[in-house]
Amino acid sequence: MDITPYPKLFLANDLNEALRALRELADSAIPLAGATWVMRAPLRCETADQTLIDLSRIEALRTINIDQQRAVIGALATHEQIANALNGYNDLAALAQAAGHSANPAIRRMATIGGNICTAEFAAADLVPALLALDARLEFEGLDGSRTQTMAAFLDGRATRAHTDLVTRLIIPRTQRMSTHARLTLRKAGDYPVANLSVSIALDASGKISAATVAAGAVEAVAKRWTGFEEAIIGHAPSPEKMQMIAKTCLEEFDGRDAADAPGWYRLRVLPGLAADAFSTLQETTLGRAM
């Protein structure tokens, strides 16, 4: 295999060029999206001399299209772009808020949704629980064809995934639901969350919760659905106090992650409060109008 034509940073002009480079360079290369994680490798004492396959010139991966059936988000759409494009859609609000409040304005301008979900080491990603709660599917393109996968299945295999194909688009079904995202940081702003929570619910005619999808991030190494809580809140009015009480009884399905920013027990302790925060945001915004 001759890899000499590739410089240490290869600017791919289209998806095919990127995929060919990925195949030829195999483990000696990694895809580069917004660069916000990869460029910090030296700080994590990772000194691998890998070639960066820069995807940033592939304009087709930046587009966002929203119609009545689905929202389709290119893998290179930035957090800033997503927060702006999804603003005002009640069902997509969890993702809009997650994108609009993560990190800080400069990072939101650079960091992409594809990079956010593909970085297995980043436990505190805000977009991942939002995509789980909104039932997103991922679309991949490879030299041998395309495929799709649910967010949950992708997360299951993410840490050991071979880069034989690239995430190209996220597809979110449009619904009549309302959603929101809550996060707790140790500093007031600009920090990674010690826990985050995305909630998507439907109400029945009497204002009780008839369907719920809830996902928590940063609590464990990988974000996941909070299924016990989802089931327990069905049939209840979505009051923040009630939701907090129910959340306290549903914590056993988590095994809190110990890390430098917070111990595992703390992440569990704050989850019920985050549930209350999420439902009070819903009450102040969409629910307030719907009830």
Next chain:
Amino acid sequence: MTITLTVNREERIFSGDPRTPLVDVLRDHLRMTGTKAVCREGFCGACMVHVDGAPMASCLLPVGSLDGAAVNTIEGVATREHLNAVQQAFEDHDVVQCGMCFPGMVMTMSRFFQTNTSPDRDEIKAAMTGNICRCTGYERIIDALMSIRTNEATP
């Protein structure tokens, strides 16, 4: 790999490792040390520059990705005789202490005031989220920035 950038309206060539962060190219190769490398992880904002007009953390930008881009640094925002509005407000309100954070703040907020000429205090704070100061208490910085808004509102 040779990379061509326009830095403060002058064409510059870089031919080292294309993965080098822009901040290191500016400081070590072009000797433009106004841009600071502090956290190197996108949190502090001291390395902020404008790339094609948008404030970006230059510690996280591999220079090879920027071939053909226009980069503006703190050295290019004004002249010594005529500071820009943000620099002037910081000086007038005497808010600078060690000064490490200020080039980045100037870059962030100069662009912000182009997009929002009459922000309220909360909007200014939100825009400043990615610019950390280890010395000051922020409130005077915000006061200084609020004065720009007031000045612009007053003909």
